[in-house]
Amino acid sequence: xxVRLFPLLxxxxxxxxxxxxxxxxxxxxxxxxxxxxxxxxxxxxxxxGTDDGPDxxxxxxxxxxxxxxxxxxxxxxxxxxxxLSNQEVADLIAYxxxxxxxxxxxxxxR
Ligand code: HEC
Numbered sequence: 189x190x191v192r193l194f195p196l197l198x199x200x201x202x203x204x205x206x207x208x209x210x211x212x213x214x215x216x217x218x219x220x221x222x223x224x225x226x227x228x229x230x231x232x233x234x235x236x237g238t239d240d241g242p243d244x245x246x247x248x249x250x251x252x253x254x255x256x257x258x259x260x261x262x263x264x265x266x267x268x269x270x271x272l273s274n275q276e277v278a279d280l281i282a283y284x285x286x287x288x289x290x291x292x293x294x295x296x297x298r
């Protein structure tokens with residue numbers, strides 16, 4: 189449990205960047221390219237996961253949570269705050285919400 193909470197606890201100032209990502213319009217087709225380049229090796233192209241990363245298709249996530257986990261990491265997954273721009277993260281989230289991750293209707297924040 190503490191392993192999962194660790195990145196969030198480290199990251200009090202990080203909400204700012206999540207806000208900036210969420211303020212952008214994501215382009216799902218650009219996001220597909222980011223997904224192919226950075227994510228499929230562990231999560232598989234359809235998002236159902238591999239030995240190196242979990243299935244992302246079975247659990248709803250809000251856009252804000254996706255942005256936070258992608259930027260700053262989650263448990264064993266390292267964050268992509270250095271590797272990806274805010275626009276790339278926004279594009280990626282648009283792609284994930286179109287195709288991979290079920291929408292979190294009650295907590296959806298955009
Ligand atoms: C090196 C392998 C690896 C890569 C590359 C990777 N992930 Fe992950 N990802 C993981 C692992 C492992 C976890 C589970 C971490 C945990 O729960 O401890 C995870 C968790 C996640 C979660 C949270 C799932 C949950 O249960 O809350 C999301 C969302 C996610 N990854 C998205 C992405 C996206 C988007 C990319 C590309 C930018 C990416 N991942 C790249 C290995 C990877």
